Amino acid sequence: xxxxxxxxxxxxxxxxxxxxxxxxxxxxxxxxxxxxxxxxxxxxxxxxxxxxxxxxxxxxxxxxxxxxxxxxxxxxxxxxxxxxxxxxxxxxxxxxxxxxxxxxxxxxxxxxxxxxxxxxxxxxxxxxxxxxxxxxxxxxxxxxxxxxxxxxxxxxxxxxxxxxxxxxxxxxxxxxxxxxxxxxxxxxxxxxxxxxxxxxxxxxxxxxxxxxxxxxxxxxxxxxxxxxxxxxxxxxxxxxxxxxxxxxxxxxxxxxxxxxxxxxxxxxxxxxxxxxxxxxxxxxxxxxxxxxxxxxxxxxxxxxxxxxxxxxxxxxxxxxxxxxxxxxxxxxxxxxxxxxxxxxxxxxxxxxxx
Numbered sequence: 187x188x189x190x191x192x193x194x195x196x197x198x199x200x201x202x203x204x205x206x207x208x209x210x211x212x213x214x215x216x217x218x219x220x221x222x223x224x225x226x227x228x229x230x231x232x233x234x235x236x237x238x239x240x241x242x243x244x245x246x247x248x249x250x251x252x253x254x255x256x257x258x259x260x261x262x263x264x265x266x267x268x269x270x271x272x273x274x275x276x277x278x279x280x281x282x283x284x285x286x287x288x289x290x291x292x293x294x295x296x297x298x299x300x301x302x303x304x305x306x307x308x309x310x311x312x313x314x315x316x317x318x319x320x321x322x323x324x325x326x327x328x329x330x331x332x333x334x335x336x337x338x339x340x341x342x343x344x345x346x347x348x349x350x351x352x353x354x355x356x357x358x359x360x361x362x363x364x365x366x367x368x369x370x371x372x373x374x375x376x377x378x379x380x381x382x383x384x385x386x387x388x389x390x391x392x393x394x395x396x397x398x399x400x401x402x403x404x405x406x407x408x409x410x411x412x413x414x415x416x417x418x419x420x421x422x423x424x425x426x427x428x429x430x431x432x433x434x435x436x437x438x439x440x441x442x443x444x445x446x447x448x449x450x451x452x453x454x455x456x457x458x459x460x461x462x463x464x465x466x467x468x469x470x471x472x473x474x475x476x477x478x479x480x481x482x483x484x485x486x487x488x489x490x491x492x493x494x495x496x497x498x499x500x501x502x503x504x505x506x507x508x509x510x511x512x513x514x515x516x517x518x519x520x521x522x523x524x525x526x527x528x529x530x531x532x533x534x535x536x537x538x539x540x
Contacts, residue, residue: 187212193259195220197379205425223378240282250289255296266389269489272343279347296365303372304345307333309497324499327442339493359440367438372446372500376421377526397527400465403475411481412455415497419447420514430508446500447512464520469528
């Protein structure tokens with residue numbers, strides 16, 4: 187199978203590319219505007235191209251025409267960006283990705299579109315004024331209402347853009363114009379996720395902030411006390427499910443599929459505590475800092491316009507119907523992710539770069 191991976195240089199993309207190259211079953215073409223994370227794969231037989239779907243339409247169109255399946259991972263997926271640049275987030279996540287949709291329709295190619303668990307919005311329990319801790323309502327792909335916050339909370343622009351893209355794909359599927367599959371990821375973590383704030387500018391996702399605190403001593407900040415729940419999935423487990431989706435077109439035709447690990451659901455505070463325990467038990471060395479754990483408001487951390495989802499529990503019946511199940515529990519997920527960042531940091535220390 188000829189697979190075109192758009193956005194292959196990001197966290198999910200590079201791990202999926204690495205797995206496909208290791209399997210050696212398919213012919214892979216990887217496309218991104220960045221190559222920092224994927225650089226270690228460039229010495230293999232990987233066909234990698236520096237292209238921008240928003241600027242290099244003719245080149246991307248030719249690649250789509252030559253492929254059997256297009257896997258579209260191109261996105262801005264960072265809550266701080268949703269608050270800071272909602273128009274830019276909408277433009278990339280909907281407008282530019284629609285160009286890929288049209289190319290797949292024109293060339294009659296199967297499209298696997300990455301969406302987000304954020305399309306579910308706030309929980310139904312929260313919308314009804316109930317406590318989601320005592321009224322858990324798992325997110326089902328084909329049944330759960332998609333409930334967003336008010337427009338003034340621009341944090342939801344990402345979810346709305348992704349939801350609209352899903353609805354357009356569904357519409358084209360009804361017309362018979364497009365064969366598609368939508369993947370909704372639930373909080374994947376693992377090697378190569380984001381960056382450490384002390385080493386690069388920006389505001390990454392929560393694990394990177396906690397890892398930064400453990401290595402550099404910056405405060406471990408719990409947004410609104412860390413009471414929100416998340417269910418984490420180790421990237422290797424997630425990639426295994428993605429490969430099954432790629433290789434089972436009939437089972438996955440015109441389907442939305444959650445990929446997540448409901449058994450790994452914890453509060454952000456509990457997630458922080460496990461990170462500290464794993465680091466202290468497995469990786470701490472003399473001289474490593476001991477960061478303070480503090481609580482901050484969502485507005486302090488992200489800026490005005492932020493709103494959180496209090497709980498995200500995935501229903502994964504469809505994924506398990508492909509013979510898939512997660513292999514990593516919460517501690518194992520954090521341990522393997524942390525090992526990658528600690529080893530990079532120790533190597534920098536040895537070179538005198540830290």
